[in-house]
Amino acid sequence: xxxxxxxxxxxxxxSVLVGKRQPGGSLSGKWEFPGGKNRYGESLSDxxxxxxxxxxxxxxxxxxxxxxxxxxNNGTDYHLHALAVSISxxxxxxxxxxxxxxxxxxxLMMLDMGGSDSAIRTFIIGHGLI
Numbered sequence: 001x002x003x004x005x006x007x008x009x010x011x012x013x014x015s016v017l018v019g020k021r022q023p024g025g026s027l028s029g030k031w032e033f034p035g036g037k038n039r040y041g042e043s044l045s046d047x048x049x050x051x052x053x054x055x056x057x058x059x060x061x062x063x064x065x066x067x068x069x070x071x072x073n074n075g076t077d078y079h080l081h082a083l084a085v086s087i088s089x090x091x092x093x094x095x096x097x098x099x100x101x102x103x104x105x106x107x108l109m110m111l112d113m114g115g116s117d118s119a120i121r122t123f124i125i126g127h128g129l130i
Contacts (some may be wrong), residue, residue, distance in 0.1 A: 004038035008085035019097035057093035
């Protein structure tokens with residue numbers, strides 16, 4: 001059975017928002033786009049609203065899906081949905097990240113990201129979103 005997961009793509013002034021995961025866990029120290037796993041019965045938009053509140057303590061307004069990607073991790077198949085997101089504030093209170101950063105195209109290319117986030121990065125850059 002495939003599990004849905006989400007990533008929120010926040011773009012502003014030619015930069016995109018990324019976070020560096022805290023030590024511990026499978027993405028320890030890697031950069032990622034905020035988001036997370038979909039709960040049963042939850043819409044993709046509701047997942048992103050919840051995840052942005054849990055991870056960053058900001059309200060998010062998800063928009064259209066801009067990219068999707070299938071991958072497996074530890075024996076589970078995932079379908080990743082990357083949605084454009086606008087946020088209410090940049091006054092972040094970090095729960096799972098050491099740092100949040102706005103990065104441009106050149107900086108984004110240099111970051112150490114996990115596989116699914118790397119796929120999103122390739123799409124964003126390849127389609128000129130930043």
